[in-house]
Amino acid sequence: MQKIVIIGAGIASLTAAEALRQNGFDGTITILGEENTLPYQRPPLSKAYLTSDELPSPTPIRSPNFFRDNKVEFEQGGKVIALERSAKQVVIQGGRKIKYDTLILATGARPRPIDLPGESAKNVFYLRNLDHSTALRNALLAPECEKVAILGAGVIGLEVASAANLQGKQVSVFEANSRAMCRVASPLTSNFVRNRMASAGVMFYFNASVNQILTEGDRVSGIRLSDGTTKPADVVVIGIGAIPNAELAQDANLDCDGGIIVDSGMRSSDPDIFAIGDCAKAVNVSTNTPIRIETIHNAMLQAQIAAAHICGKPSPPASPPRFWSDLNGMKVQCIGIATGYDRIQRRPTESDNACEFWLFSGDRMIATETVNLPTRQAKLSKALSG
Ligand SMILES: Cc1cc2nc3c(=O)[nH]c(=O)nc-3n(C[C@H](O)[C@H](O)[C@H](O)COP(=O)(O)OP(=O)(O)OC[C@H]3O[C@@H](n4cnc5c(N)ncnc54)[C@H](O)[C@@H]3O)c2cc1C
The missing domain is CATH 3.50.50.60 (FAD/NAD(P)-binding domain)
Structure with a gap:
């Protein structure tokens, strides 16, 4: 070869x-x-x-x-x-x-495209590559940008919400599901993160179905929900997977x-x-x-x-999946996959600003989730791999 x-x-x-x-x-x-x-x-x-x-x-x-x-x-x-x-x-x-x-x-x-009227308007963004990020950054920094609407409370949606919130924008997150990060984290971690982001000023709308992106001329002006409610927005970010x-x-x-x-x-x-x-x-x-x-x-x-x-060489040792995210000053770290668990154990932490959850299927620990505990990762990873 x-x-x-x-x-x-x-x-x-x-x-x-x-x-x-x-x-x-x-x-x-x-x-x-x-x-x-x-x-x-x-x-x-x-x-x-x-x-x-x-x-x-x-x-x-x-x-x-x-x-x-x-x-x-x-x-x-x-x-x-x-x-x-x-x-x-x-x-x-x-x-x-x-x-x-x-x-x-x-x-x-x-990015998974959204099939909604108004999706191609100016100031509607997806985020996957450098050009997307540069364009979104410039739109967020523009003085006329006050209100930011984010469609999807997955990891990307929350990270953009966090960035816009840190820049002092009014941020609203619309999620079709009943909670944030529902594909990657347990309800306990998603609630912990949601509560802290909400305290920092991010507004969350769950079970919310957006059915139109509203425009004025060629620019976005807001979104409409399926119950007819409209919300104004200067920038719309689509983060639906x-x-x-x-x-x-x-x-x-x-x-x-x-x-x-x-x-x-x-x-x-x-x-x-x-x-x-x-x-x-x-x-x-x-x-x-x-x-x-x-x-x-x-x-x-x-x-x-x-x-x-x-190359016909031994495979590297298997290790459980993991990811991290930075959200409003929180370091979120998950190891394993948060599905198929039947019990969650909350572990004691020294500070209210941190949390640690262990997810079990029967007696077997299958995943861990922490916020603001980066030094725990090596131990938790070992516990899950062993
Ligand atoms: C904004 C953002 C933030 C993220 N944050 C985190 C994080 O905090 N933690 C984490 O663990 N993960 C994060 N991820 C996910 C992580 O970045 C991806 O899992 C990782 O980049 C996947 O790497 P990849 O090489 O498989 O694909 P990619 O990084 O997508 O690279 C694939 C490349 O292939 C090119 N390509 C596609 N088709 C063709 C073609 N036909 N011909 C030639 N080239 C082609 C694409 O243009 C692209 O450059 C994030 C992702 C995004 C978008």
């Missing part, structure tokens, strides 16, 4: 390239990324990037020497538009074709079902094609069914697993 091509230039892709070299692969590695930048970290885009006074520089995933030092060919600004599996080649926009022996799909995800960039795989008839289906070695239904990170759906140490996880930890771990399998 001489040539590995990786599609996508995010954290999964770069980690895979690095791990392939660490595992001794000495053939050609080519990374094809559609964005016109060096690969950058996404987490700051909804946190420090939105609140800093000066327009911040993107945080690079690796140093500029990474590609040279690891002998990785990197082509930026080239979108791959097709996989030709029988010829073992990919087609880049413009028609150029690149051959592979092994292909890794690390194409990530994109992400969908995997799996079309290349689907069109090439790889098994896909809400993500590219891969086995425990990240191999797809084509033995020469792997998928990792936000685009991949795999069985995880914390679940018995395939699941798509959108976190940095997962992208890096899956990249290391794929690289080990490609």
